[in-house]
Amino acid sequence: MFPEYDVIVVGAGHAGCEAAHAAAKMGAKVLLCTMNMNTIAQMSCNPAMGGVAKGQIVREIDALGGKSGIISDKSMIQFRMLNRSKGPAMWSPRSQNDRMRFAEEWRLALEETPNVDFWQEMVSGLTVKDKRVIGVRTGIGIEIKSKTVVLTNGTFLNGIIHIGEKQFGGGRTGEAAAKGITEQLVGLGFEAGRMKTGTPPRVDGRSLDYTKMEIQHGDENPEKFSYSDDTEPLKEQKPCWITYTNKDVHEALETGFDRSPMFNGRIQGLGPRYCPSIEDKINRFAERERHQIFVEPEGWNTVEIYVNGFSTSLPEDVQYKAIRKITGFENAKMFRPGYAIEYDFFPPTQLKLSLETQLVENLFFAGQINGTTGYEEAASQGLIAGINAARRVKEESPFLLKRSDAYIGVLIDDLINKGTEEPYRMFTSRAEFRLLLRQDNADLRLTQLGHQIGLADDKRLEKMLDKKNDTARLINDLKQKRLSPETINEGLEEFDTATVKEKITVEKLLKRPQLGLEKIMELDHDLKDYLSKFNKESREQAEIQIKYESYILKEQQMVEKLNNMEDFKIPLTFDYLKIPALSAEGKQKLNKIRPETLGQASRISGVSPADLSILTVYLGR
Template sequence: MFPQYDVIVVGAGHAGCEAAHASAKMGSKVLLCTMNMNTIAQMSCNPAMGGVAKGQIVREIDALGGMSGIISDKSMIQFRMLNRSKGPAMWSPRTQNDRMRFAEEWRLALENTPNVDFWQEMITGLIVKDKRVTGVRTSIGLEILAKSVVLTNGTFLNGLIHIGEKQFGGGRTGEGAARGITEQLVQLGFEAGRMKTGTPPRVDGRSLDYTKMEIQYGDENPEKFSYSDETRPLEKQHTCWITYTNKEVHNTLETGFNRSPMFNGRIQGLGPRYCPSIEDKINRFAERERHQIFVEPEGWNTVEMYVNGFSTSLPEDVQYEAMRKIPGFENAKMFRPGYAIEYDFFPPTQLKLTLETQLIENLYFAGQINGTTGYEEAASQGLVAGINASLKVEEKDPFLLKRSDAYIGVLIDDLINKGTEEPYRMFTSRAEFRLLLRQDNADLRLTELGHKIGLASDQRLEKMIDKKSDTQKLINDLKQKKLSPEIINEGLENLETATIKEKVTIDKLLKRPQLGLKDIMEFDNEFKQYLSKYSKEVLEQAEIQIKYESYIEKESQMVEKLSNMENYKIPLSFDYLSITALSAEGKQKLNKVKPETLGQASRISGVSPADLSILTVYLGR
């Protein structure tokens, strides 16, 4: 009935979709297995992509040739660049999306990708021979063979939904849990754990009073995620709103705490630290009199609203009563209550940097199964797992991203070396080279790598090369062209920055925090005319590179120093336990993670500088 596939992807969420698309585009024969074909790429939580650090990840996925950026652009209803008031390392694109269109665009993209087949059924187990995966088993007993398998099960592995004192099995509301895989993996020697996440109620937008809320508009000049010409910025945008809880809301919520699964011990798994439930927020931050609530449309044409900031697992009657005390929600009609969900995950220290498991060859994990939270984190792992599954089938070198290459590299390195005991979310603060890993230069960093493995198109590469060339030419010109005092001093005075006494090159002027290219363009019409031949992206890139030149240079030097350790390979068979000089914890952690390089070993929690020195000596021998 089935041919032998190169790659089977189990699960069709954000990780599964990226894995299937990447493997197929690289030439592998792919089967995407899902319990429900109608929920491919479902946005289970909020209808949005990107945000702080997450927007950088979406840009990186796009630069490598993945689809999340394009799908987000095609389904967006609002665009905002967050943190514009801060430096460019912090700028983070975010889109509000049409939930139904997002899922539809992903499904259409996969159906139009050659080499992707689909199968709708629960996968209950793996076929494993001699510590190598050779296929999957389905709930009706079918065996489908493959050279590699990527597990992207999301919250479905033994998923348990909680609403107050009620609990029932499910991967998300209205869908059943997946059973069998966890139990088999544990028998094979894998360590498993439990995590928790949650979602807020959905309400009828027609029942809300928006006059009592603050309007949140999109950017005046919206951008987009994808570097390709396949998508365009929005011409019109949907409005979002902001309102706040109050003491009355908090008091009402507290009446249900004794029936809350989070407080009565029913929920064992740890929830996301940076996206807590509303009951967790008012418990942990008791001194705060209010918390922000974002009211987000689920799409262009639906009346359904997402109540961002009101995630909860309290009884539905308490949710309803408390929500109606939020300004603008006095007459709110609930579509469905919020809930918490517990699910199985596998500590990611059991993986290689390719996301292949250490115990079973050709088996890859991606997404929430690795303990992460967020669409973007999941999608990036799916992309990397799909790429490496395809490369291994073709017996080619693995695809690895370093911490200095991408936020995706930081994410995977953190997971493999440090593990996680709570849902892992990406932040700019996790990246030590964040000035190099900006959202604006993801194409310059990664498109060539994506093209080399057959994922990014020739057109993408050519566009990136043109951008790089134009940027460098403009930077060179800005370092040569001078402006005289009589042309610019009046403008400098208006901007409250020091005037000049002699001609100054434009690059030196740009290093002033008060000045940007837009300001300097207004000083000199001839210069303005000259700049008009360059795209907005090139102008922005040149300005950032000049303005932060010394800082970028320092970070680049740090990367160069650390790369020596990254290039120092450690044999997979290296016997850490035989080195008596290593600390007991160092031996244990090194033996568990089995780092591939000295640089990776240096980032493992519990490996001391002394352990690293001893290891260096032994490797030298």
């Protein structure tokens, strides 16, 4: 009935979609298995993409040739660049999206991708022979052969939904949990754990009083995620709103604490620290009189509203009573209550940097199965797993991103070497080279790599090279171009910065914190005419590289030092237990994670500097 596939992807969430698209685009024959064809790429939680550090990840996926950026652009209803008041390392693109259009665009994109087949049914197990995966087994007993398998099960593995004292099996509201895979993997020697996440109630937007809330518009000149010409910036945007909880809301919520599954011990899994439920917030921060609530439309043509900041698993009657005490929500009608969901995950220290498992050859894990949270984190892992599954089939070396290459590299390196005991979320603070890993230069960093592996097309590469060359030419010209005091001093006074007594280069003016290229353009008409020949991206790139030149140089020097350790390979058969001078914890951690380089070994939790020195001596021998 079925041919043998190169790659079977189990699960069609954000990770599964990216994995299937990437593997197929690289020439692999792919089967995407999902329990429901109508929920492909479902935005299970908030209808948004990007945000702090997450927006950088979406741009990186796009730069490599993935699809999340393009799908986000096509389904966008609002765009904002967060942290504009801070330095460029912190600028983070974020979009509100039309939930239904997002899922539809992903499905259409996959259906238009040659080499992708679909199968709607639960996968209940793997076919494993001699510690190598050779296919999957479905719930009705069909066995489908494959050279590689990518598991992207999300919250479905033995998922349990909690609403107050009620609990029932499910991977998402209205959908069944997946059974069998966890038990089989544990039988094969994998370590499993439990995590939890949650979602807020959805309400009828027609029942809200927006006049009592603060309106939140998108950017005046919205950008987009994708570097390609396949999408256009929004010409029209839909607003969001902000409101707040209050003392009455908190008191109403507290009446249900005795029935809360989070407080009475029924939920065993750890939830995301940085996205707590509303009951957790008012319990942990009892001194706070109010908490912010973001009122987010679910799409262009729906009245459904996502109540961001009000994630909860309290009984539905308590949720209803409390939500109607929020300013503007006095007459709110609920579409469905919020809930918490517990699910199985597998500590990611059991993986290689390629996201292939250490215990079973040709088996890859991506997304929440690895203990992460967030669409963007999942999509980036799916992309890397899909790439490496396709390369495994071709017997090519794994595609790996270093910490200095991308936020995706930081994410995977953190997971493999440090593991996670709570849902892992990406932040700019996790990246030590964040000034190099900006959202504006992801194409300059990664498109050539994506092109080399057959994911980013020739058009992408050509566009990136044009930007790179234009930026280099512009930087060189700005270092040469000199402006006279007579032309610019009056403007410098208006911009509250020191006047000059002799000609000064545009480069030196750009180093001043009060000045940017847009302001300097207003000082000299000839300069403005010249700069107008370059597009906005090249001008922005030149400005950032000149203004932060010394800081960028310092980070590049740190990267070079790190790369010396990354180039120091450790044989996979190296026996750490035979080095008596290593600490007991060092031996245990090194033996478990099996680092591929000295640099990776240096980032393993529990491996001391002394262990590293000893290891270096032994490897040197």
